[in-house]
Every structure is written in structure tokens, then in C-alpha cells.
Amino acid sequence: MREQNFSKIIADLIAKSDWIIDAIFGTGLNGLVKSPYDAVIKAINSSHAEIIAVDIPSGLDCDTGKPLGIAVKAKSTITFVCNKKGFSNLEAKNYIGQVHIVDIGIPKVLLNEYK
16 A cells, blocks of 8 residues: 555656656666556656656666666666666667766776776
């Protein structure tokens, strides 16, 4: 019952929003998106708001670029350091929108070594 109330409250807020900053999950998400988060993501995707994802759209697997059941469909994704491996998957384009890479100060020598 509390889960349904939570989902309804969030869905009502989302419906009234002009902008949504998606930062529900990070890159470590594994397994399918479960309740109540699936309902929140569905409400986000149904909204008319401008959606910006932080690092990766919630529900998108960063290595494969495939949704883990359901994923946020962002208009823009602000990601850190470099593109995620999964962003190269054509299926990911439906979720990531325009990607903006932000430098967070990781030394280039480390980037080159671990790319």
C-alpha cells in the first residue's frame, strides 16, 4: 500500500514538472528495475518534461546499453570522464539523447591506461 502511495505522489509531481533531473541509479545497477522504481521511470517517460540524466539514464546498463527492464529516456545525458561502453550500442540512443562529457579531473594518463 505504501508503495502505491509513493508511486502516485511521485507520478503527480512528475506530471507537473517542466524539467526532470534523473539520478535514481548509478552505473552499478544490475538486475531488472523493480517496484516502485519501475513505476517512477514509467511516469518520467510519460511526462512532457525535459529530461536530463546524470552519468547514465536510470535503468540503462552502462556496459551493454540495454535497458534493465525499463530505463529513463533522456533528452540529454551528462556523463563523467568519457562515454560509457554501452553508449555505442544503437539501442542506447533511444535512452541517452545528446551526450555531454564532463571532466572531473581524472588524470589523462589513467584514462589512457584503462580505456
